[in-house]
Structures are given as structure tokens and as C-alpha cells.
Amino acid sequence: MYLPETVLTNKDIEAFCDTTDEWIRQRTGIEERHKVTPGEGTSDLALRASRMAIKNAGIALDDLDAVICCTVSPDQILPASANLLHGKLGLRDIASFDINAACSGFMAGLMTGNALIKSGVYKTILLVGAEIQTNRMTWKNRDTAVLFGDGAGAVILQASENGYGVLTTHLGSDGSNYEVLHLPLGGSREPFTKENLDEDAYTIYMKGPELFKRAVIKFVEVSQEALDAVGLTMDDIDLFVPHQANARIIEAAGQRMGIAPEKVVMNIQKTGNTTAASIPIALHEAVQEGRVKEGDHILMASFGAGLTWGAAIVRW
Numbered sequence: 611m612y613l614p615e616t617v618l619t620n621k622d623i624e625a626f627c628d629t630t631d632e633w634i635r636q637r638t639g640i641e642e643r644h645k646v647t648p649g650e651g652t653s654d655l656a657l658r659a660s661r662m663a664i665k666n667a668g669i670a671l672d673d674l675d676a677v678i679c680c681t682v683s684p685d686q687i688l689p690a691s692a693n694l695l696h697g698k699l700g701l702r703d704i705a706s707f708d709i710n711a712a713c714s715g716f717m718a719g720l721m722t723g724n725a726l727i728k729s730g731v732y733k734t735i736l737l738v739g740a741e742i743q744t745n746r747m748t749w750k751n752r753d754t755a756v757l758f759g760d761g762a763g764a765v766i767l768q769a770s771e772n773g774y775g776v777l778t779t780h781l782g783s784d785g786s787n788y789e790v791l792h793l794p795l796g797g798s799r800e801p802f803t804k805e806n807l808d809e810d811a812y813t814i815y816m817k818g819p820e821l822f823k824r825a826v827i828k829f830v831e832v833s834q835e836a837l838d839a840v841g842l843t844m845d846d847i848d849l850f851v852p853h854q855a856n857a858r859i860i861e862a863a864g865q866r867m868g869i870a871p872e873k874v875v876m877n878i879q880k881t882g883n884t885t886a887a888s889i890p891i892a893l894h895e896a897v898q899e900g901r902v903k904e905g906d907h908i909l910m911a912s913f914g915a916g917l918t919w920g921a922a923i924v925r926w
């Protein structure tokens with residue numbers, strides 16, 4: 611994983627945004643988030659995390675057959691950040707492409723990568739979640755600006771012995787409610803113009819409380835779907851690695867799922883919501899902290915813009 615060096619605390623934000631450290635901590639659990647320096651792009655963050663993943667997995671660059679980058683904040687509109695990452699890593703002419711499934715991006719990437727390996731198309735895949743959100747926040751929109759952070763997390767996917775690895779992956783979406791969380795400006799329907807390029811127009815719109823309720827419900831539903839698919843119960847789960855959108859969402863979902871708090875990975879205090887990067891960052895930290903043992907069942911789950919949701923169970 612990689613988090614940019616610059617840390618932006620809630621107190622720092624108080625200086626230029628109509629908010630307070632107390633409000634952010636109480637309503638979201640966030641204390642600080644990391645922020646890129648000007649000129650840094652999503653593929654730069656992805657590169658740092660990828661190099662670490664390649665080293666930790668003990669593979670050579672030439673072993674890679676494909677690069678999948680999950681992001682909603684690509685370096686440029688065209689081409690994909692996975693292409694830039696491919697170039698920066700100096701890879702041979704293998705496939706590289708982005709997946710945009712917002713906060714469920716890593717779950718979508720894991721489903722895609724897993725299917726490609728299981729079907730024999732590829733042997734080794736670099737899967738990255740990488741986002742830069744802080745430099746496109748309108749600090750006048752305190753509803754969303756305080757929530758997000760920058761970062762990247764990466765994994766290497768390869769086939770494993772039967773009974774280990776990715777046991778099941780699940781995704782769902784509800785496009786009819788996309789307006790609950792969206793960034794309308796700058797796409798094909800509403801391109802940038804001189805007129806709309808003022809600070810207030812370019813912002814993420816979010817119906818926070820509605821999103822909150824839906825997130826808790828879907829976290830529980832999709833996690834249960836994953837458990838049912840492999841005949842496990844919540845008691846079999848050793849670690850729950852949820853997308854980090856709000857500490858209260860994670861706590862509420864965890865309670866409804868009946869999972870012990872000590873089995874839940876929460877790092878949102880230090881990272882904020884890093885969208886598609888949040889699950890691989892949290893997973894990496896859990897591994898580094900010795901919270902993952904061989905044979906453990908790890909449940910991951912996400913919910914976000916789209917609306918999208920997903921879950922996966924991995925036997926480590």
C-alpha cells in the first residue's frame with residue numbers, strides 16, 4: 611500500500627472549511643487523511659503500492675500477465691491509469707485496463723481477476739485500487755469534502771491450492787438511484803465550459819443519510835450472500851475488511867452481522883474514505899499487524915456510488 615506523505619488533519623481543514631474536528635470525528639470517525647502533492651497522479655500512487663506487492667509476492671515483472679487498476683479518479687480522462695502504470699512499471703505488452711465501480715471497485719477487480727485466473731486466461735495479475743480525491747474536492751461543499759483521502763493498495767493474484775484463496779465473489783448495483791452519490795460535471799453529458807468551471811460547480815453530490823442507510827443494509831445482505839454461497843456462517847469469519855466510508859456505517863453493519871468488534875478492520879481514522887483503494891489498504895495493514903493467519907477466512911464487503919455493492923470471502 612502507499613499513502614502520500616502529506617497528512618491533512620481535521621484541524622487543518624477547519625482553517626478553510628466550515629466544519630469542526632469534533633463534527634468530523636463524531637459523525638465519521640475520521641481524524642486525518644493523506645493528500646498528494648501537486649503533480650502526483652493516481653498511477654504514481656498505484657506504482658508505489660504495486661512495487662511493494664510485486665516484491666512481497668516474490669514475483670518478477672515478467673511474470674505478470676495483466677494489470678487491473680480500480681479507480682474513479684484516473685490521472686487523465688484518457689487513457690486508463692492502468693496503461694500509465696503499465697508504462698511506469700516497464701512491462702512487456704500485456705493487458706492493462708481500469709475498472710470504475712467506485713467504492714466497490716476493488717470487489718469488481720477481484721471478481722474479474724479471479725475469473726480470469728480460474729478460467730485459465732491469465733496466471734498472474736496485478737490488481738490495484740488507487741485514488742486521488744482530495745484535489746478535486748470543493749471545500750465549500752463540506753458534506754463530502756471532509757470524507758475522502760488519497761491512497762493506493764495492491765495485490766498479486768495467482769492460482770492457489772483447492773480450498774484456499776478467493777472462495778467466492780459477489781457484486782450488485784442499482785443504477786436507478788445513481789444520483790444518491792455522483793459527480794455530474796466533466797463527463798460527456800455535462801462537459802466543462804468556461805461558465806461551469808467555477809469552484810462550486812465541480813463537486814460530488816451526495817445524499818449522506820440516505821446513502822448511510824442503504825450502505826448498512828447492503829453490507830449485511832451481500833455479506834450474507836457470500837457466506838451462503840460457500841456454506842459458512844459469520845462465526846467462521848476470522849476477519850472482516852469492509853470498505854472504509856464511515857466508522858458508524860462499519861459499526862452498524864458489524865453489529866447487524868453479529869461479528870465481534872475485534873474481528874473488524876477499521877483504519878478510516880487515519881485514511882478517510884479512499885474509495886477503491888480502501889479495502890486493499892486495510893487488508894495490507896491487517897497483514898502487517900499480524901492479524902491474518904494461514905487458513906483464516908476473510909470477508910470483504912463494499913458499498914458506494916453507482917449504486918454498487920460487493921463482497922468476497924478469501925481463505926488466506
Ligand SMILES: CC(C)(COP(=O)(O)OP(=O)(O)OC[C@H]1O[C@@H](n2cnc3c(N)ncnc32)[C@H](O)[C@@H]1OP(=O)(O)O)[C@@H](O)C(=O)NCCC(=O)NCCS
Binds near residue numbers: 791822825
Ligand atoms: C455524510 C455523513 C457523515 C453525514 O452525517 P449525518 O449524521 O448523516 O449528518 P447529516 O447529513 O444529517 O447532517 C447533520 C448536520 O450536520 C451538518 N453537516 C454536514 N456536513 C458537515 C460538516 N462537514 N461539518 C459540520 N457540519 C456538517 C449538516 O448541515 C446538518 O446540519 P443541520 O442539522 O443544521 O441541517 C453520513 O450521512 C454518511 O457518512 N453517509 C454515507 C457517506 C458515504 O458512505 N459516502 C461514500 C460512499 S462510499
